Amino acid sequence: MLSYIVWSPKPYIVDLGFTELRWYGLLFALGFIISQQIMFHIFKKEGKSEKEVEVLTFYMVIATIIGARLGHVLFYEPAKYLSNPLDILKVWEGGLASHGGAAGILIALYLFSRKYKDISYLWILDRIVIVVAITATLIRTGNFVNSEIIGLPTDSNYGVVFGRDVETRINYLNTAIEDVSIEKASAQEGVDYEFNHPIELSIEYSAGNDIDVVKNYTEKTLTDYLQNEQITEHAVFGSKPKIQYSEKDGKVTATIYGEGIPRHPAQLYEGISHFFLFLLLFYLWNKNRSGLADGRLFGIFLIGSFGLRFFYEFLKENQVAFEENLALNMGQWLSIPLVLAGVYFIIMSFKAEKGIKS
Known part of the structure; x- marks a missing residue:
């Protein structure tokens, strides 16, 4: 890591x-x-x-x-x-x-x-x-x-995962999405890191969105969108990625774990x-x-x-x-x-x- x-x-x-x-x-x-x-x-x-x-x-x-x-x-x-x-x-x-x-x-x-x-x-x-x-x-x-x-793409130890294009594309995908960030995956209990370059994509939904609605959108529409080639050239999440949810101040955040593509x-x-x-x-x-x-x-x-x-x-x-x-x-x-x-x-x-x- x-x-x-x-x-x-x-x-x-x-x-x-x-x-x-x-x-x-x-x-x-x-x-x-x-x-x-x-x-x-x-x-x-x-x-x-x-x-x-x-x-x-x-x-x-x-x-x-x-x-x-x-x-x-x-x-x-x-x-x-x-x-x-x-x-x-x-x-x-x-x-x-x-x-x-x-x-x-x-x-x-x-x-x-x-x-x-x-x-x-x-x-x-x-x-x-x-x-x-x-x-x-x-x-x-x-x-x-x-x-x-x-x-x-490179396997060198100074490769860079460029995440801004991924963030920008997801941020404009739905008006309910308030913020998107991509970073190195931090150790989380219950998450098995089978990737060489683990990353976590955090998507914060605006306040007032029901968590069940967020889960349904994230695990269907958003997961499908993540297979887009403009996304996969920077990060690969798979058709059924690991996802964790958290809620704070009425806002639901979905954290999706995947593999970064260092370049x-x-x-x-x-x-x-x-x-x-x-x-x-x-x-x-x-x-x-x-x-x-x-x-x-x-x-x-x-x-x-x-x-x-x-x-x-x-x-x-x-x-x-x-x-x-x-x-x-x-x-x-x-x-x-x-x-x-x-x-x-x-x-x-x-x-x-x-x-x-x-």
Whole structure:
């Protein structure tokens, strides 16, 4: 029972009634705030105007959002969005692609380097990837909080049972259901744990519901619904699961015992990798900024970020149905040219460095 985690936090920090302050949005914004402060430091150390950082931040925010959104539209669901173009503007519904964000950033930085003649394209690319790495860390953390971009099932001792989708689906099943929670099963007298990853699903019914009515609904309608494939990909309860009932303050709670499906926390793999990539890039810049050939840091980032992305995709669920018929999924196909570009820029930087020394 110590070999897995049940993860099901609320996606929002506070519900304001008319809207919600969400963790993903906060972490996304925090990435740009931290990035701006780091770029202030970099520009100051290299004798550049700090006012240019404010313009750079504007370019980056716009390019990231537009690029990531259009990347998802074109790479993953073109038919859906081209038939309903106005839906492209509904960014709050989700759907951002990191490869599209990368393309947007490359274009924006080219325009930025044209605007400021004292800043070359490769120079700014080498610096911007430092903060892109830390921003990617925070964005992937936001994906983990949202229980999205989940990994494939695993028997590893760090598997995560993502329970939020199960909770959400059951919560909207009946207006009599007031609250739903899923967590690791705690030791209960009379419950035989034949599962490797025991979980308990607690369903609280609103006050005033007769316990016999609750039992009838839970053991028939609800038990049947739990066989839905959108449920069983996260938790399996069986056709006749063990159920315990309790009553407090006029509210009946049904606790259903089942087997959790641990999955790779692929979002954290990418997030942690990008954090270490950030540390490496910042260290290399801080130690060698005066003698580092242009393109070196950019090349390292492309290989590190998209090379690891290529391999992590083997541990992740495909995002859209058409990927099931591909030898490699869309994320992997889009990563290959970026990794090759990284190799190219590193080779060119060493050639340039050799030319300078000779």
